[in-house]
Amino acid sequence: MPPAPMEAEHTNHSCLLPLTPPLFADTPASLLEDFEQTRATFVNAVNSVVSNIPVEHASFENTVAPLALADASLIIGCQQTRLLEAASGNESIRTAARKVYLETLKIYEWFHGRRDVFDRVSVVYETTNDANLDEEAKRMTEKWYRAFLNEGCQLNDVERKTLQEINEDIRSNRSAFRKVLVEAQDCILLSRDQPSGLSNGVLDSLEQVTDGAQGTPMFRLGLKSSMVKTALAQIQDGNVRKAIFEASEKSVAExxxxxxxxxxxxxxxxxxxxxxxxxxxxxxxxxxxxxxxxxxxxxxxxxxxxxxxxxxxxxxxxxxxxxxxxxxxxxxxxxxxxxxxxxxxxxxxxxxxxQLDSHMLSEYFPVEPVLENMLAIFTEMFSISFEEVNETTARALTDNPRTLVWHPDVKLFLVWETNTQNQKTFIGYLYVDLFARTGKYSTCANFSLHPGFTDATGNPHPPATALLTNFPSPSPNKPTLLQHLNVIQMFHELGHAMHDLLSRTRHAALHGHGVPRDFIELPSHMLENWCSVPDQLASISVHYSYLSPEYAALWKHENGAESLPPRELPHHLTRQLAASQRADxxxxxxxxxxxxxxxxxxxxxxxxxxxxxxxxxxxxxxxxxxxxxxxxxxxxxxxxxxxxxxxxxxxxxxxxxxxxxxxxxxxxxxxxxxxxxxxxxxxxxxxxxxxxxxxxxxxxxxxxxxxxxxxxxxxxxxxxxxxxxx
Ligand SMILES: [Zn+2]
Structure with a gap:
């Protein structure tokens, strides 16, 4: 459920703490219980509008606004279950979250199929220009009007039945398609010398099998796109690359x-x-x-x-x-x-x-200091600050700190804004979940967790957003080091997070990522630019040997060196890195x-x-x-x-x-x-x-x-x- 309204604009720091942050279900039962409550609230809101507002009296205030508010809880439920499905450390919660997510989609289907609601939204839509509505109200109405049209509310009964059949057709074929791709085991067998050029790490990951009556030892190269990409970039023999490319183009034929x-x-x-x-x-x-x-x-x-x-x-x-x-x-x-x-x-x-040595470069990008340096860029650009929640703050936020995050690895930051009079206002929550673990979503992504919106009494509800990455955990004697490409990816996803945190709308459905699909990547591509500016790249970097005396000793030992390398990535390398991004x-x-x-x-x-x-x-x-x-x-x-x-x-x-x-x-x-x-x-x-x-x-x-x-x-x-x- 949405958090209670935050206290804003006080100067006493402790008064500024948001009263109730988002809390994450820690058992499948509590997840289902929260969902049932959200569903009941939404269904009641819809039924109440339909029974109390005659079609001809429908207005933005009595129809769209209350429904948009009820929708906020549904969006929050939907976003949080998607996150739990992708990242909860508990398998039974991941399974329950999947179920709840699918149930939430069914509620939307039910809602967008309600012709009685559509009739009222249509009246509001047709009168938006006369009704003196501001742009946000107009766009909110239009968004819903389009959603109802997209579900065929304007069609007759026969056509709607056909539409439902087509929807089912799309759904079942999409899911069958996805299943084939996920379960695909397509591979190509390569003789011992064929993968020449593949790095040792990749070679070690290949399964070794025997082929034919003679039991010839072979490597089994899977045809998932990331492996094909790596193989085509590294294998020296053009005929082997050709065979891999052609096999991948013909893979997953089903x-x-x-x-x-x-x-x-x-x-x-x-x-x-x-x-x-x-x-x-x-x-x-x-x-x-x-x-x-x-x-x-x-x-x-x-x-x-x-x-x-x-x-x-x-x-x-x-x-x-x-x-x-x-x-x-x-x-x-x-x-x-x-x-x-x-x-x-x-x-x-x-x-x-x-002449870029990716191993040497990665020593300048230890993940946690890099994250800190990236957040420092946002601090300067947007006058905001990030306060990591420690045990004391966690206890001040809730009496059950375990439910503040979905896994003990997750860092939670309170994000504050500072105005010109140096007053701090709370603006939202940033979660960072960096390391790979079993059952966790396998790529780098941003998850919206809670859209910002204003409730019926005019109280703003702050947004919450999460960065999920899948970097290997640090080893006992070395931090996790990133490749330059990972640095760009992380900054890209933080770009989505900033969009989420800095957006301000009254309606949850229009908050942050509630933009058209062809706009959604723009803010994150914008921030990728910082990784191509030599000075900015240098300011993100810090050689890991400066993080502790132990790391310094280890680096000197491994490299047989007397002194440490420069603290930040040297200028000639940042320039080379930036230039290399324009190659081809x-x-x-x-x-x-x-x-x-x-x-x-x-x-x-x-x-x-x-x-x-x-x-x-x-x-x-x-x-x-x-x-x-x-x-x-x-x-x-x-x-x-x-x-x-x-x-x-x-x-x-x-x-x-x-x-x-x-x-x-x-x-x-x-x-x-x-x-x-x-x-x-x-x-x-x-x-x-x-x-x-x-x-x-x-x-x-x-x-x-x-x-x-x-x-x-x-x-x-x-x-x-x-x-x-x-
Ligand atoms: Zn993106």
Whole structure:
């Protein structure tokens, strides 16, 4: 349930403590009990509006506002169960959380199917312009009106029945698709010498098996995308890389029929709801508005990137030729440059041009001090501070401190804002759960836990948000050290967390991440920029040998050194690291554009059969990405279905994959136009916060961008940054 209202604006520190922070169920029974209470409250609120408010008297205040308030508890329940499912240390709680989450989705389905509620929301929607409502109230009403339309409340009974059947069709095929992907055991067997180039760590992780009657010892390489990525970047032999690429494109073949069934059902659903395509409805709420606008954005960028990508490609081809000549491995199969060559020669490019030793670099990024240094950046930019909850504070917050977090590893920070008179106001909770453990969500992510909102008596409820990462726990004599890529990921996810913490809306559904899908990645891509600025990168770093005398002694011993290395990452290395991020960037961006264009092809137009989809994947990937995906003159009969070996086009990014490209491009525009000269400028940080983070989904996202930039956003900064003069 939402916490009680906090005390605000007092100067006595102890009075400032929030009275009741979010508490996490510590048994499956208490989780189910909380859920039943939330469900009953929501159902009562809906029934009360329907029985007390005649349709013609429906207004924002008597219909949307009370329902939005009841919805806040449901959102909180939903968010917290998602977190518990992903990270609780107790398996029975994870299982119960999954169940509760699915039950919560059913409540939404029930709610959006209530035609009597829709009738009232429609009346409010149709009169928003006359009713003198502010923008947030209008957008809240519009959001719900659209949600009801999306569930077919405007359809007749026969059509609604069809819609329900289609929904079920999508649901069952999606879940079958996901199941195949999760359970897939596809692999390729490699003889002992084939994986040459793979790092020892990866090689050690491969299962060793025997093959054939002779019992030839082989390595078993799984075809999950992270392993394929690593193998293509490290294995020296081009023929082995080709075999791995082709096997991965043909893996999880059982998933393909489910993939195609989801696409067909999505199209049927769109047509039934009066749309030309599935993406049309989705996009109408976002920044781009139409599939045509997305396509023209992507094509414009693609055309501008192509000349630079061609130069990058020539450089990689050159590297390949030199490698083949020096290794004496030239044969007829190694002619040409293919998609399975790009990751390997990109790695060679990084090694030869930037001489970055990833092991040495990681010594400058011990996870906990890095986190502290990142939070210090936010402190400067946004005038906020982070106070880690210790045992005394925990006891002041609740008499059951165990329920303050979902696992003993989790750090809880109280986030305060300091105004110009040096007064502190509590603004929210940040949870940080850094280390991997059994049963925990396996990637780096931000979880919203509690949206901010204002209750019926006008009291603000503070937001709560969590950073989850999966770094290995520190060993007894060394801290956990991060790769530069992990540092960027962590900053990216903290960008989502800051969006959540700094948003201020009256309605929970519009808070923080309650923005259109194509805006949600923008604040986090924006913050990634700090990891490319040499000075900022240096300020995030600290060599682990400075953290304790024991670490210092260990480092000297391991390196046979008399003195310690510099405390911060030296200037020449921060510059090299920043520059290395631009290596082959046009090719990498074209690859993202391929995915985004493919997503528009399958979701933004008519319905396509399997052959058409495969043909697009084969031909357009070559045309847009500029790299051959098959050997010329030796084309295999079936190149496979790589698009159906990932969840991207079926789950979260379906219909909005372009937003990854869009966010990167607009983030460069925001950063270069406002932060480039002084990345920690408080005034600019404050302006950014007020215009882009604070409104959440209560303003039109494109309007927010225009207000901040004082003009239309453009691709120019991104292109200039990667060396393309305009
Ligand atoms: Zn993100």
């Amino acid at each position: 998933a393909l029929p489910f993939f195609m069934a989801v696409l067909r059902a999505r199209h049927r659903r769109a047509v039934l709801l009066g749309n030309k395509s599935w993406a049309e409805r989705l996009l109408s709420e976002g920044m781009m508005k139409t599939p045509e606008a997305v396509q023209s954005f992507l094509t414009e960028l693609q055309d501008k990137l192509a000349p630079l990508a061609a130069i990058e490609l020539d450089n990689l081809k050159d590297l390949k030729e030199r490698y083949l000549a020096s290794s004496g491995k030239q044969d007829e199969y190694s002619k040409g440059f293919y998609i399975w060559d790009t990751p390997y020669f990109h790695e060679q490019h990084l090694k030869q041009s930037y 960037i046009a090719l990498a961006s074209l690859r993202q554009i391929v995915f985004a264009q493919f997503d528009m092809f399958i979701h933004g137009g008519g319905v396509h059969d399997e052959e058409e989809v495969k043909r697009w994947w084969r031909e357009e990937r070559e045309r847009i990405g500029l790299v051959f995906v098959q050997e010329k003159g030796r084309e295999p009969a079936d190149l496979g279905h790589g698009f159906a070996t990932t969840v991207h086009f079926i789950e979260g990014s379906a219909g909005s994959y372009y937003s990854h490209v869009l966010s990167q491009v607009y983030a460069a525009d925001l950063f270069d136009s406002a932060f480039k000269l002084d990345p920690r400028c408080r005034e600019t940080g404050d302006r950014y916060r007020r215009i882009l983070l604070q409104p959440g989904g209560s303003r039109d996202p494109m309007e927010m961008l225009r207000t901040f930039l004082g003009r239309e956003p453009s691709q120019e900064a991104f292109l200039r940054r990667i060396g393309l003069a305009m």
